[in-house]
Amino acid sequence: MVAIHVDGLTKHYRVKVREPGLGGAVRALFRPRYRAVRAVEGVSFRVAAGEIVGFLGPNGAGKTTTIKMLTGLLYPTAGRAQVVGFDPWKGGASFKHRFTLVLGNKQQLIWDLPPEETWLLNRVIYGIGWPEYRRTIDELVALLGLEDVLGKPVRQLSQGERMKCELAASLLHRPELLFLDEPTLGLDLTAQETIRAFIREYSQRHGATVLLTSHYMADVTALAPRVLIINHGQLLYDGELRRLSEQLAPVKRLELVLGDGVAAHDLARFGQVREFSHPRAVLEVPRKQAARISARLLTSLAVLDVSIHDPPIEEVIRRAFAGASVESTPESTPEHAATPTHQAPVSITAEAERDWWASLAAAERAETVAGD
Amino acid sequence: MRAARAARHLGPAAPRGARRLERHLALLRAFWSANLAEELQYRGNLIANLLGVVFWMGTAVLTAALFFRQAPALGGWSFWEVVALLGVFNTVGGVVEAVVRPNVGRIEQYVRRGTLDLILAKPVDPQFHMSFRRVEAWRSADVLLGLGLTSFALVQLERAPSALELAAFALTLASAVTIVYAIWLTLLTFTFWWVSVDNLEVLFDAVYEAARFPVSVYPGPLRFVFVYLLPIAWITTVPAASLIGRTSPATALLAAGVATAALVLTRRLWWAGLRRYTSAGG
Numbered sequence: 001m002v003a004i005h006v007d008g009l010t011k012h013y014r015v016k017v018r019e020p021g022l023g024g025a026v027r028a029l030f031r032p033r034y035r036a037v038r039a040v041e042g043v044s045f046r047v048a049a050g051e052i053v054g055f056l057g058p059n060g061a062g063k064t065t066t067i068k069m070l071t072g073l074l075y076p077t078a079g080r081a082q083v084v085g086f087d088p089w090k091g092g093a094s095f096k097h098r099f100t101l102v103l104g105n106k107q108q109l110i111w112d113l114p115p116e117e118t119w120l121l122n123r124v125i126y127g128i129g130w131p132e133y134r135r136t137i138d139e140l141v142a143l144l145g146l147e148d149v150l151g152k153p154v155r156q157l158s159q160g161e162r163m164k165c166e167l168a169a170s171l172l173h174r175p176e177l178l179f180l181d182e183p184t185l186g187l188d189l190t191a192q193e194t195i196r197a198f199i200r201e202y203s204q205r206h207g208a209t210v211l212l213t214s215h216y217m218a219d220v221t222a223l224a225p226r227v228l229i230i231n232h233g234q235l236l237y238d239g240e241l242r243r244l245s246e247q248l249a250p251v252k253r254l255e256l257v258l259g260d261g262v263a264a265h266d267l268a269r270f271g272q273v274r275e276f277s278h279p280r281a282v283l284e285v286p287r288k289q290a291a292r293i294s295a296r297l298l299t300s301l302a303v304l305d306v307s308i309h310d311p312p313i314e315e316v317i318r319r320a321f322a323g324a325s326v327e328s329t330p331e332s333t334p335e336h337a338a339t340p341t342h343q344a345p346v347s348i349t350a351e352a353e354r355d356w357w358a359s360l361a362a363a364e365r366a367e368t369v370a371g372d
Numbered sequence: 373m374r375a376a377r378a379a380r381h382l383g384p385a386a387p388r389g390a391r392r393l394e395r396h397l398a399l400l401r402a403f404w405s406a407n408l409a410e411e412l413q414y415r416g417n418l419i420a421n422l423l424g425v426v427f428w429m430g431t432a433v434l435t436a437a438l439f440f441r442q443a444p445a446l447g448g449w450s451f452w453e454v455v456a457l458l459g460v461f462n463t464v465g466g467v468v469e470a471v472v473r474p475n476v477g478r479i480e481q482y483v484r485r486g487t488l489d490l491i492l493a494k495p496v497d498p499q500f501h502m503s504f505r506r507v508e509a510w511r512s513a514d515v516l517l518g519l520g521l522t523s524f525a526l527v528q529l530e531r532a533p534s535a536l537e538l539a540a541f542a543l544t545l546a547s548a549v550t551i552v553y554a555i556w557l558t559l560l561t562f563t564f565w566w567v568s569v570d571n572l573e574v575l576f577d578a579v580y581e582a583a584r585f586p587v588s589v590y591p592g593p594l595r596f597v598f599v600y601l602l603p604i605a606w607i608t609t610v611p612a613a614s615l616i617g618r619t620s621p622a623t624a625l626l627a628a629g630v631a632t633a634a635l636v637l638t639r640r641l642w643w644a645g646l647r648r649y650t651s652a653g654g
Contacts, residue, residue: 092495121402
């Protein structure tokens with residue numbers, strides 16, 4: 001069963017352009033100039049019921065805009081979407097009973113009161129009967145380990161506790177579809193881990209579908225076997241997380257243990273030197289030639305050990321955001337079952353290799369922008 | 373066109389009539405009991421506000437008394453008739469402070485901080501949600517004291533209103549509150565176009581001051597504006613007049629008509645604003 005079916009979803013809007021300074025402000029008052037923002041550009045994908053999908057992209061990539069469209073909060077410029085059988089813009093209250101929206105940077109909890117007050121409010125908002133409410137809240141409190149925060153005003157809770165209470169408030173009506181936008185934003189590692197464990201457990205128990213955006217790769221690697229990567233409003237990759245490196249990064253990393261007398265410039269002939277602190281070094285080489293280069297290294301230099309790895313997933317994605325992959329042409333479709341044949345996400349393969357190397361410099365420059 | 377349809381569907385789905393009323397009353401109870409629990413933590417507000425209201429009403433009556441030392445009537449109204457009107461002014465003002473300002477006045481924040489998204493994602497009519505989510509309960513003191521002042525003026529006027537006049541007063545007062553709400557919502561709905569509209573509240577306060585006097589004190593063109601364009605006359609003059617017998621009870625029906633029209637127009641504007649939010653947004 002398909003929970004989300006998105007077809008060519010597009011959102012453009014206009015933003016006012018303001019020149020800096022008083023002069024600019026006055027000019028903008030009388031003759032406003034606008035710039036078109038292509039927030040989301042022809043995005044298509046499917047999510048099966050019960051699936052957990054990670055939605056990745058830097059700030060402003062179009063993740064939140066897409067989620068807002070899928071929840072009916074924003075009307076698209078073009079394209080269609082079907083979410084749990086509803087057109088999100090026509091679904092009304094019956095649609096809103098089926099999903100929940102958690103925004104990591106916005107909260108619904110009543111600040112000065114214990115979290116139970118917000119839960120009780122949501123009980124009425126969603127029209128949940130008392131027995132069902134008790135059953136659900138008992139389960140959520142146990143799963144999230146909230147026994148100790150009951151009765152405490154929200155303002156006295158830690159950020160992690162607040163997010164847990166927020167999740168409880170958002171799941172009272174037992175939605176089958178969870179839109180979680182940065183649910184671990186600003187949380188410490190332990191709290192992040194608890195939230196992750198909860199999401200996994202909840203989805204398994206209730207067969208809930210989860211669309212999760214996060215800045216933290218760990219969230220995604222821990223939860224979502226499948227990822228959607230979006231940048232500049234376009235879907236860059238749709239497929240299994242573990243195949244991402246093959247698709248997006250046509251390189252392998254050779255981790256070397258060097259003997260005496262091998263210098264960085266000796267290695268440079270074989271590939272890109274990523275790290276060098278004798279006796280250890282990391283060399284990046286084209287994926288297909290990894291085995292051959294390893295063999296050559298062993299024979300021509302004093303190399304004691306070679307192991308071949310995929311580049312770290314964070315870095316693969318960071319570079320993909322920063323550089324050339326966006327310009328690659330759509331040609332082949334990643335063979336993920338849920339991907340429709342039309343409007344294939346851009347797949348990065350052979351000819352992207354050239355761009356990949358070219359993008360290295362760009363990636364470094366853009367690190368602060370895209371990496372967050 | 374498609375956007376218009378979409379926005380309409382953000383509203384509540386099917387439940388009609390009694391079930392719908394029942395549900396909204398339950399929501400109101402839930403909203404306000406949560407909010408009361410919150411407000412009870414600040415008991416100091418209650419006392420400070422009570423003192424403030426008493427002081428404010430005293431000043432208003434004193435000002436009127438000073439005026440009446442110079443002239444026998446104000447726009448054809450006697451001193452105690454004006455005091456009855458001041459009571460209405462305070463009553464309606466109390467409702468504004470208790471329910472309208474804490475909710476409608478917050479729309480701008482909802483839009484700017486994006487919490488509107490959380491409200492729109494809930495299966496509740498967003499206008500209802502945003503208009504009644506909060507209540508500043510201690511402000512009901514304004515309402516009680518205002519009604520007290522009006523009653524006191526009636527005693528001084530040696531006037532016992534008939535049952536029909538009382539009913540007319542109740543209807544005109546309800547209409548007055550509705551009209552004030554509509555004016556507020558209209559002003560704040562411009563948030564959807566301009567984003568920052570802090571000053572519109574100040575604009576309302578300035579215009580509302582005009583309701584402190586019977587509309588008959590104003591010269592012709594201004595009176596026309598207050599009756600037909602900015603329906604200030606319907607907020608204080610009409611309820612007070614219907615209580616002290618200066619207008620026929622039938623006026624109450626007219627007041628209800630004006631209130632209904634104001635409410636319908638405002639709701640349309642509100643949906644237009646929301647439509648703009650959902651199609652521009654972000």
